[in-house]
Amino acid sequence: LQRLGDIHYMQSEYSQATEKLTNAQSEFENIGDRRGTAQCLQSLGYIHYLQSEYPQATEKLINAQTEFEKIEFRLGAAQCLQILGDIHRMQDEYPQAIAKLKNAQTEFDKIGNKLGAVQCLQSLGDIHRMQDEYPQAVEKLTNAQTEFEKIGNRLGTAQCLNSLGDIRQEIYYMQHQYIQALENLTNAQTEFEMIGDRQGAVRCQQTLGNIHRMQNEYPHAIEKLTIARIEFQMIGDRRGAAQCLQRLGDIHYMQSDLGYIHYLQSEYPQATEKLINAQTEFEKIEFRLGAAQCLQILGDIHCMQDEYPQAIAKLKNAQTEFDKIGNKLGAVC
Incomplete structure (x- = not known):
């Protein structure tokens, strides 16, 4: 039963693992096998830990640690402490x-x-x-x-490289020196990919995209963050995908802001070009608010140039989009 429980746990089948290990723990207790009991408690505690169920995890692990110490099994006790x-x-x-x-x-x-x-x-x-x-x-x-x-241990090596890359990103951001951070993160990504750790690899890709974004290297940033977003979606990490979407939105907002500056300076051709590009990018990443705001400003540009049919078309489209996403302020076009 214990072995079956461990197999389910290794396959992330936590419900089946918990059931098997709980039954195995009872059996070990019935026959007086304290080490088997402690090992089951340890595994159950780790399963709770992996699911962020920290109170339950703590209770199981403290009990397991106590049992290991009683039978002087120092490895098990140390693992529980860890x-x-x-x-x-x-x-x-x-x-x-x-x-x-x-x-x-x-x-x-x-x-x-x-x-x-x-x-x-x-x-x-x-x-x-x-x-x-x-x-x-x-x-x-x-x-x-x-x-x-x-x-x-390549996984541990990659994790350390990733953490060191994050640290250097934070330190060198203020100094505008990203070379070491990029190197560490690229190496970490390679290691994660070689051992088949998709989550670790895509996290590196995401951070690399953010570094390029902070350096205003938008084409590189868009490429990295778009790939990372797709990977997050493929592995079912909705939070990671949303974070990439947010950063991509920030980049495209910066591009639309440049368009707005041209608009304020009456540089309408430059403004139109940048806003159309930003709108297209917003639509690609399905960020409807940004696309609608670009449409709205494009409508205003047509209006300022007495191009009323085009202005009406753009503003009506923008109003429709604002209505769909529930943005009442924007809808008052």
Whole structure:
């Protein structure tokens, strides 16, 4: 039963896994197998953790840790400590997270478990990153990356590269130096792709797009963010797809703003060109508000040039779009 539960868990079939592991836990308790009981509790806690059910996860893991300590199974106890630390980290409870992860790292070091120790080091680096403590974060994540490479753990290596890229993006954004960030993120993306981690790869693609956007390199940004949006949609990550859509919208708004500036300066041909381009792009990404606003300004441009039939057509279309999306202010064309 325990093995079946673990198989369901590895296939992300959490309901079936929970059922099997709960039954297995009861059986182990009936026959007095404390290690089997603790392992089931540990797996159940991890399943809750993966589903962001932190109170249930914490309860199971503390019970599992206690059982492991009673039978002096130090690896199991250290693994529970590690996940408990990550749970605190995910809830921004950094002092508790640091304490748990340091204890877990110490235990892993004592029993010679290099993977567990370096994973704790990675999590500690991420905590420093989340608190904007960049020098400590870079030190820990660089050390973790080196250790992952030594033990041949490509996923861990890629995750560290990704985090280091994010840090350098944040640091170098203020200094307008993105080269190292781009290099780290490109390397991380390659690693994620080679090990088949689509979520990790598309996150890198998204960040690369955002870096190009901040450098006003809009064609590159649009390319990266469009690809990332499609990938997010394919893997069912609606939040990631929405974030890409938002950034693409920001880019096209900047382009429409340039058109509006030309309009205010009575530079109507330049304004028309930019607004038509922006409208087209908004329509491609199905951002109806932006497209309607472009139509509205294009109508005003025709009006200013006494081209009334074209103005009426554009403004009516804009009004229809504003009505469809419930934008009452825009609809008063």
